[in-house]
Amino acid sequence: xxxxxPSDMRNTAAGGTAGEAGxxxxxxxxxxDIRKYYPVTSSSLFPGRRKQxxxxxxxxxxxxxxxTLGLVGESGCGKSTVGRQVVGIEQPTxxxxxxxxxPLSGMKDREMRRIRTRLQMIFQDPYAALNPRKRxxxxxxxxxxxxxxxxxxDIDARVGQLLDEVGLPKNAKDRYPHEFSGGxxxxxxxxxxxxxxxxxxxxxxxxxxxxxxxQAQILNLLKELQEDRGLTxxxxxxxLGAVHYVxxxxxxxxxxxxxxxxxxxxxxxxxxxxxxxxxxxxxPVPDPSIRDRKVLVPQGEVPSAIDIPxxxxxxxxxxxxTDRCRSEVPVLSSYTDSAGKTHEVACFNVAAAAADAATASxxxxxxx
Amino acid sequence: xxxxxxxxxLNDRDKTAERAETEMQESYLKSVVRRFKYHKVGYIxxxxxxxxxxxxxxxxxIAPYDPDRIxxxxxxxxxxxxxxxxxxxGRDQFSRLLYGTRVSLLVGVLATLLATVIGxxxxxxxGYFGGMIDMVIMRFTDMVMSFPYILLILVAATIFEPGMxxxxxxxxxxxxxxxxxxxxGSVLEIKEADFVHxxxxxxxxxxxxxxxxxxxxxxxxxxxxxxxxxxxxxxxESALSFLGMGVQPPTASLGNMLDGAQSLTILTKMPWLWxxxxxxIILLVICVNFIGDALRDALDPTTIx
Numbered sequence: 229x230x231x232x233x234p235s236d237m238r239n240t241a242a243g244g245t246a247g248e249a250g251x252x253x254x255x256x257x258x259x260x261d262i263r264k265y266y267p268v269t270s271s272s273l274f275p276g277r278r279k280q281x282x283x284x285x286x287x288x289x290x291x292x293x294x295x296t297l298g299l300v301g302e303s304g305c306g307k308s309t310v311g312r313q314v315v316g317i318e319q320p321t322x323x324x325x326x327x328x329x330x331p332l333s334g335m336k337d338r339e340m341r342r343i344r345t346r347l348q349m350i351f352q353d354p355y356a357a358l359n360p361r362k363r364x365x366x367x368x369x370x371x372x373x374x375x376x377x378x379x380x381x382d383i384d385a386r387v388g389q390l391l392d393e394v395g396l397p398k399n400a401k402d403r404y405p406h407e408f409s410g411g412x413x414x415x416x417x418x419x420x421x422x423x424x425x426x427x428x429x430x431x432x433x434x435x436x437x438x439x440x441x442x443q444a445q446i447l448n449l450l451k452e453l454q455e456d457r458g459l460t461x462x463x464x465x466x467x468l469g470a471v472h473y474v475x476x477x478x479x480x481x482x483x484x485x486x487x488x489x490x491x492x493x494x495x496x497x498x499x500x501x502x503x504x505x506x507x508x509x510x511x512p513v514p515d516p517s518i519r520d521r522k523v524l525v526p527q528g529e530v531p532s533a534i535d536i537p538x539x540x541x542x543x544x545x546x547x548x549x550t551d552r553c554r555s556e557v558p559v560l561s562s563y564t565d566s567a568g569k570t571h572e573v574a575c576f577n578v579a580a581a582a583a584d585a586a587t588a589s590x591x592x593x594x595x596x
Numbered sequence: 597x598x599x600x601x602x603x604x605x606l607n608d609r610d611k612t613a614e615r616a617e618t619e620m621q622e623s624y625l626k627s628v629v630r631r632f633k634y635h636k637v638g639y640i641x642x643x644x645x646x647x648x649x650x651x652x653x654x655x656x657x658i659a660p661y662d663p664d665r666i667x668x669x670x671x672x673x674x675x676x677x678x679x680x681x682x683x684x685x686g687r688d689q690f691s692r693l694l695y696g697t698r699v700s701l702l703v704g705v706l707a708t709l710l711a712t713v714i715g716x717x718x719x720x721x722x723g724y725f726g727g728m729i730d731m732v733i734m735r736f737t738d739m740v741m742s743f744p745y746i747l748l749i750l751v752a753a754t755i756f757e758p759g760m761x762x763x764x765x766x767x768x769x770x771x772x773x774x775x776x777x778x779x780x781g782s783v784l785e786i787k788e789a790d791f792v793h794x795x796x797x798x799x800x801x802x803x804x805x806x807x808x809x810x811x812x813x814x815x816x817x818x819x820x821x822x823x824x825x826x827x828x829x830x831x832x833e834s835a836l837s838f839l840g841m842g843v844q845p846p847t848a849s850l851g852n853m854l855d856g857a858q859s860l861t862i863l864t865k866m867p868w869l870w871x872x873x874x875x876x877i878i879l880l881v882i883c884v885n886f887i888g889d890a891l892r893d894a895l896d897p898t899t900i901x
Contacts (some may be wrong), residue, residue: 317796345798347797349794360809374804417794424798
């Protein structure tokens, strides 16, 4: 499994596993059992029982100050909805989000909106994320003026400073978003997110819309900014390489729930949940010598989020499913992998899956 | 390492961005003007309308006679003295045409302005706030739209005194539903855009989001739609005045100048009494519509020329 990861992306999360400086262990954001159900509008004239899309179905996690939590999963698993709930664009159907120990409610009153500015977001599509009718200057200056982050007399300097920080020339402020390329626009959205001096930035697929060389630049910029400013990231992506590169811990989502949480390196090297294994083995490796490696492909399709399967959500696609999986819902509990690292996994058959993984890696080793 | 990354940022634009950049060096307004000119018919229409508007605005300076004064024989044919002849009570037809155009344009512009303001406000509120507010506003809009509005106007005209200002108010209050629907639709689309979300995340107030993020992005369709409202207003004013419920004589309007065309003798024997105002109405409406067409192309940034 090791060989499935490009070598240059492997080194970074090292050291992240052992506890970092003591102060970094403070929990900054705590998500407690959030759910988001969307009503399905029935097209029939006489709707029967109202159906709901279970986009997010009980997700909990903590993010410590200064760390990056990666949230991965395939399209439609609810990872973006989690991010949108954290920043308050959407309200959870139930559950609670605590920021510095205090619950974040809606965005109605100005006080709440001010607290919320501590949580910012970077969007996937830098073309849609910037108002086409505003100059970069106004995009950056308006929120700072509204929240009195900077005095009117300092605002020019602040805008220039922000642009410099994200690697754009000062004269960028007089231009409109359409005058920039995708990577440059993403830098503008990063500058905008930074303008209110946030503590957490939710990065919702920040590099998926960019081409490869620029992806690396943006990821490096995000890492630099994290070091300079002590930022905390919730990094949502389906590009596993990017997640591996920036994250200290990774949570794997499947159909609205988290199925595995562990340190980034452990998840990518020794995934315990069968779904995590399949997700990670699906990453293409630019190495012809392992072209015939065993790639696990789950059977069937992702079930509809309207009719959630009974028991474990993954049971009908899982090679290790037992009767228990079909009736009982597994919860996250601690397991130790072959290297002695702890993973939180929601699965009844971790042992069976691990045994299979061991034989697979032995077989892979023999081929080499 | 930092500086090297930052230097790269200036080189990472791809080819389309490069092309877009040279193209977009000009300001938005300039590129709109350029694309507007490309629409030949619209461009010509713009100048025709401009000339007519100048003539109408400066009617008091240009008109050879007082439009309401009785100068000569009734229904005199065009001559050197009265280039478009005189009407049935002996008023100079050319002077009346200038003043009539003035009234028709004024009615068109002001009624459109009123309808647009009402429609934009209601559409913004309905689209952004949604829910119950949206429901109430849109059902009210449907109601106004479904009402046979010639009837509404006739009733209103009998309750209030018919006259130019009342016509403007009536047309303005009748024409807004289309604008409201258009604005609501655009708002529903734009309020889900990520740049609106980012303003929400930045904790900006609702008035800021509505007026600074959403409204500037719906102005293009509003402008285009307003031109069609203006064309309709000009036509409606003519129709009402023709029916005697609009601008009241002796004040001239294009509609009440056509009044005479109800008589068969005038239609067949005295074309100078109805052809000029008729042609003027057609010209105004066609020009306004073509300008709207050209604006649609010019304001759409995806048309690259």
